[in-house]
Amino acid sequence: xxxxxxxxxxxxxxxxxxxxxxxxxxxxxxxxxxxxxxxxxxxxxxxxxxxxxxxxxxxxxxxxxxxxxxxxxxxxxxxxxxxxxxxxxxxxxxxxxxxxxxxxxxxxxxxxxxxxxxxxxxxxxxxxxxxxxxxxxxxxxxxxxxxxxxxxxxxxxxxxxxxxxxxxxxxxxxxxxxxxxxxxxxxxxxxxxxxxxxxxxxxxxxxxxxxxxxxxxxxxxxxxxxxxxxxxxxxxxxxxxxxxxxxxxxxxxxxxxxxxx
Numbered sequence: 001x002x003x004x005x006x007x008x009x010x011x012x013x014x015x016x017x018x019x020x021x022x023x024x025x026x027x028x029x030x031x032x033x034x035x036x037x038x039x040x041x042x043x044x045x046x047x048x049x050x051x052x053x054x055x056x057x058x059x060x061x062x063x064x065x066x067x068x069x070x071x072x073x074x075x076x077x078x079x080x081x082x083x084x085x086x087x088x089x090x091x092x093x094x095x096x097x098x099x100x101x102x103x104x105x106x107x108x109x110x111x112x113x114x115x116x117x118x119x120x121x122x123x124x125x126x127x128x129x130x131x132x133x134x135x136x137x138x139x140x141x142x143x144x145x146x147x148x149x150x151x152x153x154x155x156x157x158x159x160x161x162x163x164x165x166x167x168x169x170x171x172x173x174x175x176x177x178x179x180x181x182x183x184x185x186x187x188x189x190x191x192x193x194x195x196x197x198x199x200x201x202x203x204x205x206x207x208x209x210x211x212x213x214x215x216x217x218x219x220x221x222x223x224x225x226x227x228x229x230x231x232x233x234x235x236x237x238x239x240x241x242x243x244x245x246x247x248x249x250x251x252x253x254x255x256x257x258x259x260x261x
Contacts, residue, residue: 002051003050003051004033004051004053005033005034005035005048005051005052005053006026006033006034006035006053006054006248007036007049007052007054007055008022008023008035008036008058009037009038009039009043009055009057009058009065009093010037010038010039011038011039011064012040012067013061013063013064013066013067013092014059014064014065015058015059015060015092015135017059018059018060018090020212021058021207021208021213022090022207023035023037024207024209025208025209025240026056026244029244029248033053033248038055039068040067040068040069043076043077044072044073046076046080049080052085053248053250054085054086054088054244054247055077055080055085055086056088056090056093057087057088057089057093057096057097058091058092059090059092059093059163060091060092060093061134062092062095062096062111062115063111065092066115071116075116077117078116078117078118078119078194080197081117081119081195081197081198081199082195082196082197082261083197084195084196085197086198086199086247086248087117087119087197087198087200088200088201088244088247089119089199089200089201089202090201090202090205090206091162091164091202091203091204091205093201094120094164094165094167094203095115095124095126096117097115097117097119097192098115098118098122098124098165098167098201099114099115099118099121099122099123100112100124101113101114101123101124102124102125103127103163103165104126104127104132105125109132109134118194119192119194119201120167120169120175120190120192120201121169121171121172121173121174121175121192122167122168122171122172123167124165124166124167124168124201124203125165125166125167125168126163126164126165126166126203127163127164128165128166128188128203132162137219137221137222137225139163140161140221140225141162141225142159142160142225142228143161143181143204144157144182144232145157145159145179145181145182145188145189145204145206145239146180146181146182148178148179148180149177149178152179152254153238153239153242154235154238156182157232157236157238157239158228158229158231158233158235158236159204159206159229159236160204160210160213160221160225160229161203161204162205164202164203164204165203166181166187166188167186167187167190167201168186173258173259174192174193174194174259174260174261175190175191175192175193175258176191176257176258177189177190178191178200178243179239187203188202188203189201189203189204189206189243190202191255192255192258193255193258193260195260195261196260198247198254198255198258200247206243207240208229209237210226210229210230210233211230213229214226214230
């Protein structure tokens with residue numbers, strides 16, 4: 001059966017704004033792919049996973065994802081990837097798919113512990129930049145990421161950031177950095193292989209469109225952040241289209257050099 005669905009998690013833990021941005025940006029890949037919203041119950045029941053090309057978890061808080069999916073749902077997602085499915089995790093969705101989530105360790109918002117999809121064999125550590133406040137733009141900023149891999153383009157792009165992680169691991173057998181945070185060796189966007197499937201995890205919101213951000217009537221980013229995002233939006237769009245185009249391409253070999261498991 002042809003896999004033509006893109007399922008986007010929109011249940012407990014999913015941030016409303018992040019969900020809208022993700023759905024908006026994924027619809028650029030229609031009509032070949034149909035974007036539908038899913039929830040914890042549907043995932044536990046494997047709803048239409050045999051038709052699904054890509055399962056997406058965007059921004060929000062990953063403890064909500066755990067609560068909604070439960071261990072059964074996490075095992076379903078892992079099994080989906082192992083058997084050829086593809087996964088996109090952005091911000092909270094990236095913490096959720098790593099071996100371990102380390103968020104604000106020692107701080108008032110601390111959330112630390114193991115996670116169970118284990119697409120990335122390492123730790124998602126954040127917030128990478130300080131100032132994060134839940135359900136707020138107070139800590140939002142425009143962050144450049146720079147490519148570390150000749151197989152991806154553009155060379156750099158300015159992206160929206162609000163509470164995301166960097167990826168840390170002692171062993172990068174199943175994963176590799178695609179983009180780093182600027183002026184560092186810390187991975188911001190990675191590709192990971194698991195069994196017959198693979199995924200992309202990102203600490204930055206490469207899906208966020210500043211045009212859509214500017215339409216918000218309340219609690220939108222500062223003018224400085226919006227202007228910085230708009231100034232490089234062409235590269236941000238190219239980055240998004242190239243990486244999501246790759247993960248939706250059944251013949252893409254972006255992770256062919258990685259150990260499957």
